Amino acid sequence: MSAPSPLLEVNDLRVAFTTEDGVVHAVDGVSYAVSQGRTLGIVGESGSGKTVTSLTTMGLTRGRNTRVSGQILFEGKDLLTLSADALREIRGNDIAMIFQDPLSSLHPFYKVGAQLSETILAHRKSSKAAARDRAIELLQLVGIPDPHRRVDQYPHEFSGGMRQRAMIAMALANEPKLLIADEPTTALDVTVQAQILSLIADLQSRLGMAVIIITHDLGVVAEIADDIAVMYAGRIVECAPARRLFANPEHPYTWGLLESIPRLEASRDRELVPISGRPPSLINRPGGCFFHPRCPYRLEDHKRIDPWLEPLPSDPDHKVACLLSPRVRGEIWRGLRAGTPPEELRAALVESERQPGAAARVGASGPSEAAT
Amino acid sequence: MTKYIIRRLLWVIVLLFLVTLITFIVFYLLPSADPATLRAGRQPSPALVAQIRHNLGLDKPWYDQYYRYMKALVLHFDFGYSYQSNESVRTLIFSRLPATISLTVGAAVIWLVIGIAVGTVSAVRRRSKFDRAAMGTALVAISAPVYWLGLLSLFLFAQDIGKIPLFPGAGSYVPLSQDPAKWFTSLIMPWFVLAASFAAIYARLLRANLIEVMSEDYIRTARAKGLPERRVIFKHGIRAAITPIVTAAGLDIGVLLGGAILTETVFNIPGVGRLAYDSILAGDLPMIQGTVLLGAFFIVMANLVVDVLYAFIDPRVRYS
Numbered sequence: 001m002s003a004p005s006p007l008l009e010v011n012d013l014r015v016a017f018t019t020e021d022g023v024v025h026a027v028d029g030v031s032y033a034v035s036q037g038r039t040l041g042i043v044g045e046s047g048s049g050k051t052v053t054s055l056t057t058m059g060l061t062r063g064r065n066t067r068v069s070g071q072i073l074f075e076g077k078d079l080l081t082l083s084a085d086a087l088r089e090i091r092g093n094d095i096a097m098i099f100q101d102p103l104s105s106l107h108p109f110y111k112v113g114a115q116l117s118e119t120i121l122a123h124r125k126s127s128k129a130a131a132r133d134r135a136i137e138l139l140q141l142v143g144i145p146d147p148h149r150r151v152d153q154y155p156h157e158f159s160g161g162m163r164q165r166a167m168i169a170m171a172l173a174n175e176p177k178l179l180i181a182d183e184p185t186t187a188l189d190v191t192v193q194a195q196i197l198s199l200i201a202d203l204q205s206r207l208g209m210a211v212i213i214i215t216h217d218l219g220v221v222a223e224i225a226d227d228i229a230v231m232y233a234g235r236i237v238e239c240a241p242a243r244r245l246f247a248n249p250e251h252p253y254t255w256g257l258l259e260s261i262p263r264l265e266a267s268r269d270r271e272l273v274p275i276s277g278r279p280p281s282l283i284n285r286p287g288g289c290f291f292h293p294r295c296p297y298r299l300e301d302h303k304r305i306d307p308w309l310e311p312l313p314s315d316p317d318h319k320v321a322c323l324l325s326p327r328v329r330g331e332i333w334r335g336l337r338a339g340t341p342p343e344e345l346r347a348a349l350v351e352s353e354r355q356p357g358a359a360a361r362v363g364a365s366g367p368s369e370a371a372t
Numbered sequence: 373m374t375k376y377i378i379r380r381l382l383w384v385i386v387l388l389f390l391v392t393l394i395t396f397i398v399f400y401l402l403p404s405a406d407p408a409t410l411r412a413g414r415q416p417s418p419a420l421v422a423q424i425r426h427n428l429g430l431d432k433p434w435y436d437q438y439y440r441y442m443k444a445l446v447l448h449f450d451f452g453y454s455y456q457s458n459e460s461v462r463t464l465i466f467s468r469l470p471a472t473i474s475l476t477v478g479a480a481v482i483w484l485v486i487g488i489a490v491g492t493v494s495a496v497r498r499r500s501k502f503d504r505a506a507m508g509t510a511l512v513a514i515s516a517p518v519y520w521l522g523l524l525s526l527f528l529f530a531q532d533i534g535k536i537p538l539f540p541g542a543g544s545y546v547p548l549s550q551d552p553a554k555w556f557t558s559l560i561m562p563w564f565v566l567a568a569s570f571a572a573i574y575a576r577l578l579r580a581n582l583i584e585v586m587s588e589d590y591i592r593t594a595r596a597k598g599l600p601e602r603r604v605i606f607k608h609g610i611r612a613a614i615t616p617i618v619t620a621a622g623l624d625i626g627v628l629l630g631g632a633i634l635t636e637t638v639f640n641i642p643g644v645g646r647l648a649y650d651s652i653l654a655g656d657l658p659m660i661q662g663t664v665l666l667g668a669f670f671i672v673m674a675n676l677v678v679d680v681l682y683a684f685i686d687p688r689v690r691y692s
Contacts, residue, residue, distance in 0.1 A: 092598030104589035119597040154687045
């Protein structure tokens with residue numbers, strides 16, 4: 001986020017789908033930016049809008065029932081206003097994407113090599129033989145052993161990790177400037193996950209592309225992301241450089257995500273704390289802060305007031321959409337780290353609300369400046 | 373693969389053997405007309421009927437007759453002689469085959485072209501006016517019995533009795549070897565009538581399959597690669613959606629080669645179906661046996677061809 005003009009800049013993106021049940025507000029005012037050579041991690045539960053955001057970047061959500069507004073600037077061009085053909089030329093060429101399930105994402109009836117060559121031939125003038133040579137080279141690049149033989153095999157003859165490597169090879173075929181990886185490791189074994197992540201990180205450092213990695217697993221982005229955006233119900237609720245986000249998470253949802261990850265250094269008898277409840281319906285969204293029905297620290301005001309994503313006073317790169325005051329948030333997070341159960345912290349918070357005199361202990365809270 | 377095909381071919385022989393046995397038993401056990409009486413003319417003397425019965429070998433027990441029949445068939449590829457015309461069944465059937473093949477293959481080309489084209493457009497432009505009109509028409513085409521459709525088209529377009537005389541009517545079939553132009557025009561109506569319901573079924577089948585395939589992850593990948601939409605639909609979508617069409621086409625063509633009885637009868641085309649129909653009316657056992665055997669042969673062979681073809685279409689399928 002430090003470069004003067006980012007490669008990709010998403011501004012106030014909104015995507016809504018009209019369905020028989022009503023309008024689904026899949027993405028609701030999302031903004032982020034990625035620069036050359038940087039990695040952005042987008043984290044959130046299923047249905048938080050993280051995949052729709054990137055599919056919209058690729059122009060793959062266009063349709064009669066889709067309403068899109070905002071801006072997606074790629075090298076200064078707004079992808080949302082590009083013609084279908086112009087966008088197609090960018091897809092698979094300047095921006096490439098890999099998906100969650102590598103088996104269903106590869107065509108079962110075509111050889112891996114043919115699917116790779118096809119990507120090259122879609123964007124480059126090249127002979128079939130040259131494309132095939134390049135396919136072999138790409139398979140080698142992503143660490144597939146014996147690429148000369150593998151190039152003529154079908155996806156079902158590949159293992160899960162190999163298939164994802166093949167998908168990555170396909171994405172890299174035209175040396176994209178931006179690689180979007182949508183849950184690239186979710187369908188894979190843990191050991192293979194690590195290999196794929198280090199492969200992506202390694203290729204990024206060699207090829208210098210920007211990477212957006214979408215995941216529900218904070219552990220995945222912790223390893224490779226420079227910046228992290230946490231999405232909830234179609235919005236970004238917190239974003240910050242990765243280290244600062246892990247050191248000082250500010251949003252109760254981020255706390256929930258962090259507290260639900262098992263950690264080796266934590267004592268054995270410490271229980272994992274799941275986030276209670278379920279993600280809200282994106283058709284009938286809750287009023288006020290979207291997270292309030294599941295937030296242990298909600299106050300009455302939070303059901304009415306919609307928080308904005310605002311920078312911390314102490315750190316302009318760290319933004320959060322939460323109605324609690326920074327001081328209260330700091331205290332609660334320290335309490336959580338110390339192992340205090342959320343119920344106790346909540347009780348203290350409610351207590352301090354009732355008696356302004358006790359505010360010294362948990363911090364003044366009230367509707368934050370964000371509310372106005 | 374070769375082993376698999378050989379094994380399947382051996383099964384074909386067993387199956388055909390069973391088919392002859394079942395036809396034989398059915399013919400004997402079910403109350404059918406007595407072939408000897410049918411052949412003896414008006415008010416025959418019992419002695420004449422007995423004589424004919426003896427000549428045809430019908431006075432022997434059924435298993436004895438069956439044994440003789442099978443012996444001739446296996447050793448000399450001899451299907452026997454028609455009770456009715458005394459001609460060789462084999463010769464008769466082979467003389468009728470070209471008409472049936474002409475009818476079936478022509479109709480298959482029509483229904484595949486129409487079915488695949490309409491199914492594709494309907495799936496890609498789902499819920500468009502075209503889709504609604506096409507699927508509505510398909511429903512009518514599936515529901516309309518082929519003999520009704522045949523009679524209707526004769527009534528409308530036949531040169532002899534039609535309101536708008538466009539095409540040669542019933543009984544105008546000319547073999548291809550005799551006059552290709554007349555062969556073609558005489559078959560236009562039968563082809564379309566026979567193809568109508570198949571085209572409708574195939575269009576619906578492909579539409580449903582293609583709609584499902586187009587929501588698959590690998591289609592999203594194809595789009596993400598930046599392929600033109602046309603290529604996404606044809607190379608990636610239809611390629612995956614077409615497999616059930618191949619199966620259906622193989623089996624349907626197999627069934628029809630054994631005789632498209634209704635169409636051949638309505639248009640009076642001298643094909644195998646017509647032959648089977650006539651021989652059933654006449655209680656002509658060797659003829660029935662021959663046509664049933666031919667039909668069964670085409671069906672089991674079609675099954676085999678479809679299964680082998682499948683391995684070529686879908687690389688995940690391997691036979692061992």
